[in-house]
Every structure is written in structure tokens, then in C-alpha cells.
Amino acid sequence: MFDKKHFTDTISAGYNPKGDYIYLGAAMLEGEVIPEAAVRIPLKTMNRHGLIAGATGTGKSKTLQIIAENLSKKGVPVLLMDVKGDLSGVAKPSAKEAFIEERHKKLNFPFEASGSPVEILSLSEQDGIRLRATVSEFGPVLLSRILDLSDAQSGIMSIIFKYCDDNHLPLLDLKDLKKILQYSTAEGKEEFEKTYGRVSTASTGAILRKIVALEQQGADIFFGERSFEVQDLTRKDQYGNGYINILRLTDIQDRPKLFSTFMLSLLAEIYNTFPEKGDLEKPELVLFIDEAHLIFQEASDALMDQIESIVKLIRSKGVGLYFVTQNPADVPAEVLGQLGLKVQHALRAFTAKDRKAIKLAAENYPISEFYDTKNVLTSLGIGEALVSALDEKGRPGPLAATMLRAPMSRMDVLSNSELKELVQNSDLKGKYNESIDRESAYEILTKKIENADAEKAREKAEEERKEIRKTSSRSRKPSADSSQKAIIKVLTSATFIRGVMGVLNKLMK
Structure with missing residues (x-):
């Protein structure tokens, strides 16, 4: 038999913040829910990043939904990466089903059904507000890391960007970048070598x-205008609730390069544009990256360095990941070492490899006097999780096996008509859903090459005309040899000889 009071006091001491917080649920011990041992996450620590992990079907998406909708209610905007397409229901209130009422009765916590203000975003042709970015916004360093270029190739990328800056050539989409690369070693080779060295x-x-290769994953749709302004992710509705921006990614699950390209560009843009905030009472923005392995599985060492750097630094901007x-x-x-909040759902031990993974996972959590962490990880039910969070001073709280509250919003997807209605009513639709293809490097260089070709053609035609005139002039003007031959011909003619002889005969008489 466990000491209920000691357990309750321990959990309450670790999860009883003085400021505003998010209520996740109540701690459990030996299968019993202890409502007094409430697990509350301080709002001011939500920019210290976090992890939500667990096997398929254990409730990860619902935990994400719970945290996101509660952040929204606290006035914190959210961005959700919806890879599986099961998060859109956060826009509509829950149906208040019997099992939800039963769960909240155990928690001794009132249940209130409500939806959140939602914006539907898209990287592709799916319904939603289109997200785009220009090549210039990436810059040569980030683009080189995304493409996994060698040092020599990265140097050339820097030269390309410098040339475009010096010559006022906007790099907007991938066709601009391809055109200038081709130009640097063909028509513009001499120009490049003179100023920037050999390419x-x-x-x-x-x-x-x-x-x-990047284009084949759909990046040609992503690069271009109008660029998405990250400040539009921080909008609030008329009641002060933060918008939950849901990025639909169901059609790019098999294109991890595009996903990681977008994520890195977004994080870099947020880091570069958001001002330094320090420690705030609540975050400016929180991002949830579902199916996070898609970012890391194809990342090069250089790309990983960039991701790690951003994760370490971006929290000072008031942003949680x-x-x-x-x-x-x-x-x-x-x-993983940078993540303050960890919500670990059940893991399954089907193989020796699984058991080894569970042992390693257990070692990521604080030692607990109440739980055998490794065994708890395999015995958690749906909607239950091990929680380890930071207190308001940044200290790790006690490990708590937690029965999580139910989402206030619908635990199902929106219908197609509901999705279309959300997109049609969006204030951002007119701003971003018109594709713009203004004159940029591709058009300017194409015109430059065409003008150069036309000038070469004119010069060649003029040279040919001069040659024709020269040839024609030579044919009309007799040469010295031909004049001499004509004189000899006259002097040796019979008529000329007879005339001369006649004159001599007259003189002799």
C-alpha cells in the first residue's frame, strides 16, 4: 500500500505553479487516479520546448490537441504540422460523449466543450492558405545546407547570390536559380570570371x-511569391484567443526533403524576424511538429547543425518547439537534451530491439521513488502518459504517470465542406492564394541573352554585307595585271602594226 499523502504532496509540489498554467490531468499510482495530485504545466515554461512520444494509437495526437487548444484559450497562437490529417477537428466543439464524462469524473475536473479559431494552411495544391518562400529569403548558406552541397559548391552558390545582388536580379523561384547557374558557365562565363573568378x-x-531532385518532391510549388509573413502565425481572434494554424501535410509524407526544407526555412525566418523576448509569462508562438522523424531522417550533418542551433536559440524569441x-x-x-516537457505515452515491446529502445527511453526521465519507469512505459493505457516538466524556475519536476484530460474540441477530422468553409472565410485567403510571377532573374537573363544573341546576329549580318560589298568592288575595278595584258594585246594586234608601218613609209618618202 502506498502513502497517498506523500505521493500527493510530492506531485503537488512539482506541479503547483504560482502563475498561469495548462491543466493536463491527474497523477496515477498503482492504477488509481489521485485527483488532488493535479499535473499542471506552467505557461511561462512552454517556450522551453518539448516532446510527445508513444506507439501508434496511444493518444499522441489527442495530447497535442489538448495542449494546443489550451494554449489558444490562454491567448497563445499555435502552428500544428498535420501530417496524418487528423487534427482539423480542433476547430469544432467536442460531442461530450459518455467516456469523456466518465474520465473527467475520475479527474474531478469539469469538462467544457469548445472549438478554437483555426486557420488551414497548405504547402501544395490542397485547400488552404498557401505558404511560399523565395529563394532569396533562404540565402546561400541555408540553401547550400538543404541541398547538401560541398564547400566548393557552397562557394559557387554564394557567388551566384552576390552576382544577383550586384546586378539587381531577384531570385524568387527555382527556375531563377537554375537560369543563373546555367548563365554563369555559358553566356555570362566571361563576365563572371572577370569579377568573381572561374565558375x-x-x-x-x-x-x-x-x-x-528537390523539384521532384514538389519544391517548385513552395518557392515563389507571395512570401508568407511569419507574423501572420501570431494572430488572435476578437476574444483574445490565439489562432491554431493547421498546416496540412497529408500529401507530402513521402517527400521528407520538402518537409524539412519548409520547416528549416520557417524556423530560420522566425528566428531572424522575431525580436528578443527573454523570459515571458507566456510564449509568443508554439509549434508542434508531428511525425518529427521526417525532419531528421534525411538531414545532412550540416543541416543537423543548423537545426540544433535554431532549437537552442529560438526560445529567447518566445517560441516553443x-x-x-x-x-x-x-x-x-x-x-532531445533541449526539451523541457516530455509526455511519454506507452511503448510496445514486440522485439529485442523494442525492449532496448524502451530501456533507453526510460533513462530519459528522472528517477522516481513511485514508479519503475521501464515497466510503466509498457503498461500505460490510451490517454495515459508519463509526464516530466519544468517548474517556473526551470527545474525538472517529479515524474508523474498521468491520466490526461480529454480535448475540448472534436476528436475527429472536419468534413470537406467544413474545411472549404474555413478556407473561404479566412482573412488571409486574398493575401496569399494568388500566385505572382513578376519579372525576376529568369526573365531578365532570358531577355539579356536574347538581346545579346540579336546583337551578335546583327554584327554577323553587317560583316557579311561588308564582305559582299568588298567582293563586288573588286570585280568592277581592273587590276594592274589585267591593264598590262590589255596594253600588250593592243600593241601586238595586226591593226596596230599596220598603222605604225604606214606612218613610217610616209616619213621615208
Whole structure:
């Protein structure tokens, strides 16, 4: 038999913040829910990042939904990466089903059904507000890391961007970038070598092949105008609730390069544009990255360095990052060490590899006098999780096996008509859903090449005309040889000889 009071006092001491908080649920011990041992997450620590992990079907998405909708109610905007397409229901109130009432009765916590203000976003042709970014906004360093370029190739990318800056050539989409790469070793080769040094044809060819590979994952749709302004992610409705921005990614699950490209560009843009905030009472923005392994599985070492750097620094901008995945091992150790809140749902031990993963996962959590963490990980039910969070001073709280509250919103997806209605009523639709293709590097260089070709054609035609005139002039003007031959011909003619002889005969008489 456990000491209920000691357990309750321990959990309450770790999860009883003085400021505003999010109520996650109540701690459990030996299968019993202890309502007095409430698990509350301080709102001011939500920019310290977090992890939501667990096997398929254990309730990760619902936990994400609970945290997101409660942040919204506290006036904190949220961005959800919806890879599986099961998060849109956050826009509509829950149906108040019997099992929800029963769960909240155990928690001794009132249940209130409500939806949240939602914006539907898209990277592709799906319904939603279109997210785009220009090549210029990425810059040569970030783009080189995304394309996994060598040092020599990265140097060429820097030269390309410098040339475009010096010559006022906007780099908006991938066709602009491909055009200037081709130009640097063809029509513009002499111009480039004179100012920037020799550009290797082999290197530009390798870069072009990597750009084509990125295009095949749909990046040609993502690059372009109008660029999405990250400040539009921080909107609130008329009641002060933060918008939950849901990015639909159901059609790019098999295109991890595009997903990681977008994520890195978004994080870089947020970091570069958001002002320093320090420690706030609540975050400016919280991002939930579902199926987080898609970011890391194809990331190069250079790209991983960039991600780790942003994760470490972005919290000072008042931004929290939450990675949602099946196993904590999906997240690199360097990133995992930066995550303050960990919500671990059940893991399944079907193989020796699974058991090893569970043992490693258990070691990520504080030692507990109440739980055998490794065994608890395999015995948690749906909607239950091990929670480890930071207190308001940034200290790890006690480990708590928690029965989570139910989402206030619908635990199902929106219908197609409901999705279309959300998009049609969006204040951002007119701003971003018109594709713009203004004159940029591609058009300017194409025109420059065409003008150069036309000038060469004119010069060639003029040279040909001069040659024709010269040839014609020579044919009309007799040469010295032909004049001499004509004189000899006259002097030796019979008529000329007879005339001369006649004159001599007259003189002799």
C-alpha cells in the first residue's frame, strides 16, 4: 500500500505553479487516479520546448490537441504540422460523449466543450492558405545546407547570390536559380570570371541536379511569391484567443526533403524576424511538429547543425518547439537534451530491439521513488502518459504517470465542406492564394541573352554585307595585271602594226 499523502504532496509540489498554467490531468499510482495530485504545466515554461512520444494509437495526437487548444484559450497562437490529417477537428466543439464524462469524473475536473479559431494552411495544391518562400529569403548558406552541397559548391552558390545582388536580379523561384547557374558557365562565363573568378561547369552541373531532385518532391510549388509573413502565425481572434494554424501535410509524407526544407526555412525566418523576448509569462508562438522523424531522417550533418542551433536559440524569441514522434530515439540526442516537457505515452515491446529502445527511453526521465519507469512505459493505457516538466524556475519536476484530460474540441477530422468553409472565410485567403510571377532573374537573363544573341546576329549580318560589298568592288575595278595584258594585246594586234608601218613609209618618202 502506498502513502497517498506523500505521493500527493510530492506531485503537488512539482506541479503547483504560482502563475498561469495548462491543466493536463491527474497523477496515477498503482492504477488509481489521485485527483488532488493535479499535473499542471506552467505557461511561462512552454517556450522551453518539448516532446510527445508513444506507439501508434496511444493518444499522441489527442495530447497535442489538448495542449494546443489550451494554449489558444490562454491567448497563445499555435502552428500544428498535420501530417496524418487528423487534427482539423480542433476547430469544432467536442460531442461530450459518455467516456469523456466518465474520465473527467475520475479527474474531478469539469469538462467544457469548445472549438478554437483555426486557420488551414497548405504547402501544395490542397485547400488552404498557401505558404511560399523565395529563394532569396533562404540565402546561400541555408540553401547550400538543404541541398547538401560541398564547400566548393557552397562557394559557387554564394557567388551566384552576390552576382544577383550586384546586378539587381531577384531570385524568387527555382527556375531563377537554375537560369543563373546555367548563365554563369555559358553566356555570362566571361563576365563572371572577370569579377568573381572561374565558375566550374562540373560544380554548377552538380548543383543543378540537386535542385532538380528537390523539384521532384514538389519544391517548385513552395518557392515563389507571395512570401508568407511569419507574423501572420501570431494572430488572435476578437476574444483574445490565439489562432491554431493547421498546416496540412497529408500529401507530402513521402517527400521528407520538402518537409524539412519548409520547416528549416520557417524556423530560420522566425528566428531572424522575431525580436528578443527573454523570459515571458507566456510564449509568443508554439509549434508542434508531428511525425518529427521526417525532419531528421534525411538531414545532412550540416543541416543537423543548423537545426540544433535554431532549437537552442529560438526560445529567447518566445517560441516553443514540440516534437511529436513514436520513439524518443527518433530525435537526435543533441535536440532531445533541449526539451523541457516530455509526455511519454506507452511503448510496445514486440522485439529485442523494442525492449532496448524502451530501456533507453526510460533513462530519459528522472528517477522516481513511485514508479519503475521501464515497466510503466509498457503498461500505460490510451490517454495515459508519463509526464516530466519544468517548474517556473526551470527545474525538472517529479515524474508523474498521468491520466490526461480529454480535448475540448472534436476528436475527429472536419468534413470537406467544413474545411472549404474555413478556407473561404479566412482573412488571409486574398493575401496569399494568388500566385505572382513578376519579372525576376529568369526573365531578365532570358531577355539579356536574347538581346545579346540579336546583337551578335546583327554584327554577323553587317560583316557579311561588308564582305559582299568588298567582293563586288573588286570585280568592277581592273587590276594592274589585267591593264598590262590589255596594253600588250593592243600593241601586238595586226591593226596596230599596220598603222605604225604606214606612218613610217610616209616619213621615208
